[in-house]
Amino acid sequence: MNKQKVFTVQALPSDVKEYLKKHVILNEWDQQGPLTREQLFNEVADVHGLITSGTPINEELLQSAPNLRVVSTVSVGYNHFDIEAMKKHRVLGTHTPFVLDDTVADLVIALMLSTARRIPELDALTKSGEWKKGTAGAMFGVDVHHKKLGIIGMGRIGEVIAKRAKFGFDMEVSYYNRNRNLEAEERLDVHAKELDQLLSESDFVVLMVPLTSETRNLIGEREFQLMKKSAIFINGSRGQTVDEESLIQALQTGEILAAGLDVYQEEPTNPNNPLLKMPNVVTLPHIGSATSETRHAMAMLAARNLVAALNGDDECFVVKELEDLSSTLE
Numbered sequence: 001m002n003k004q005k006v007f008t009v010q011a012l013p014s015d016v017k018e019y020l021k022k023h024v025i026l027n028e029w030d031q032q033g034p035l036t037r038e039q040l041f042n043e044v045a046d047v048h049g050l051i052t053s054g055t056p057i058n059e060e061l062l063q064s065a066p067n068l069r070v071v072s073t074v075s076v077g078y079n080h081f082d083i084e085a086m087k088k089h090r091v092l093g094t095h096t097p098f099v100l101d102d103t104v105a106d107l108v109i110a111l112m113l114s115t116a117r118r119i120p121e122l123d124a125l126t127k128s129g130e131w132k133k134g135t136a137g138a139m140f141g142v143d144v145h146h147k148k149l150g151i152i153g154m155g156r157i158g159e160v161i162a163k164r165a166k167f168g169f170d171m172e173v174s175y176y177n178r179n180r181n182l183e184a185e186e187r188l189d190v191h192a193k194e195l196d197q198l199l200s201e202s203d204f205v206v207l208m209v210p211l212t213s214e215t216r217n218l219i220g221e222r223e224f225q226l227m228k229k230s231a232i233f234i235n236g237s238r239g240q241t242v243d244e245e246s247l248i249q250a251l252q253t254g255e256i257l258a259a260g261l262d263v264y265q266e267e268p269t270n271p272n273n274p275l276l277k278m279p280n281v282v283t284l285p286h287i288g289s290a291t292s293e294t295r296h297a298m299a300m301l302a303a304r305n306l307v308a309a310l311n312g313d314d315e316c317f318v319v320k321e322l323e324d325l326s327s328t329l330e
């Protein structure tokens with residue numbers, strides 16, 4: 001069979017490109033500058049496969065790619081997929097679950113520790129030479145160990161966060177999902193709660209849901225008001241799951257104590273975003289899975305997903321909303 005054509009927007013490690021070249025004709029963006037939407041439409045005009053991470057896969061793009069059969073995203077989140085448009089154009093979407101769970105969970109724990117113990121703020125103070133004897137009280141943080149952690153979204157990553165919190169920090173972990181996660185309850189001794197109860201009881205609230213029409217602005221003014229004034233809020237999911245104006249207000253008025261953020265309404269976030277100026281907010285530039293090892297594993301999995309899906313092989317991670325389409329394309 002003739003090799004199929006694939007375009008990658010994403011820069012890929014050399015061994016991943018070698019793997020792809022054995023199976024497909026690979027074209028890549030030369031990365032000399034940002035790819036405009038028009039350039040992308042030209043590049044995809046005759047391809048069968050596309051590798052990307054956050055590029056919106058919508059009606060407009062699908063119309064300009066009449067041969068496209070598979071979009072493989074180098075991410076577990078796929079809120080950039082317009083599922084209805086993909087169904088209409090019979091284009092499969094794959095993603096990269098599991099290989100990043102530990103790395104993202106590590107980062108969420110790092111955000112919990114660095115907000116509670118004020119690590120970036122006190123690192124800056126130490127380096128500035130402002131450390132003076134007798135001022136220790138001004139540097140106090142709050143404990144993480146033995147506190148109550150509420151995880152909104154006890155899925156693949158949520159479970160690994162719960163494991164670290166429970167067995168590493170002796171935390172009492174509860175969670176909120178639409179469905180009970182009985183396997184996690186049994187294995188990790190975590191407790192299902194209604195959202196409002198979880199918000200009002202937790203010392204740390206971690207948001208780890210996918211961005212969907214149901215979770216957009218899931219956490220807003222009402223939810224921050226329900227939280228303890230001593231609560232620390234961590235968002236490791238997507239920025240749009242939180243009403244950012246309400247978060248800013250909750251931090252400014254002391255409705256909650258602090259926040260640790262990896263994601264924002266707009267990315268990169270505006271340099272004037274008030275969140276970037278607050279000492280009680282730890283901000284990171286969406287790096288949940290960003291280690292060399294994990295990004296390599298994600299790129300390789302995305303390449304394998306793409307090749308398998310193009311070959312009609314079901315050994316790939318098709319996003320759940322498109323699984324039915326997958327069986328009709330075989």
Ligand SMILES: NC(=O)C1=CN([C@@H]2O[C@H](COP(=O)(O)OP(=O)(O)OC[C@H]3O[C@@H](n4cnc5c(N)ncnc54)[C@H](OP(=O)(O)O)[C@@H]3O)[C@@H](O)[C@H]2O)C=CC1
Nearest residue numbers: 077153154155156157177178179209210214236237288289
């Ligand atoms: N910051 C970063 O760099 C990263 C961010 N992410 C984000 O994390 C998300 C989660 O990843 P992962 O753990 O693999 O996903 P999973 O699908 O395994 O878990 C998602 C969890 O969220 C729950 N959930 C979904 N919808 C709702 C809802 N409306 N209300 C309450 N709970 C809900 C699900 O349970 P149920 O269906 O029962 O409701 C499930 O337990 C990704 O989609 C991505 O957006 C992921 C990796 C890195």
Ligand SMILES: O=CC(=O)O
Nearest residue numbers: 074075076077289
């Ligand atoms: O945000 C990262 C992802 O993999 O999703």
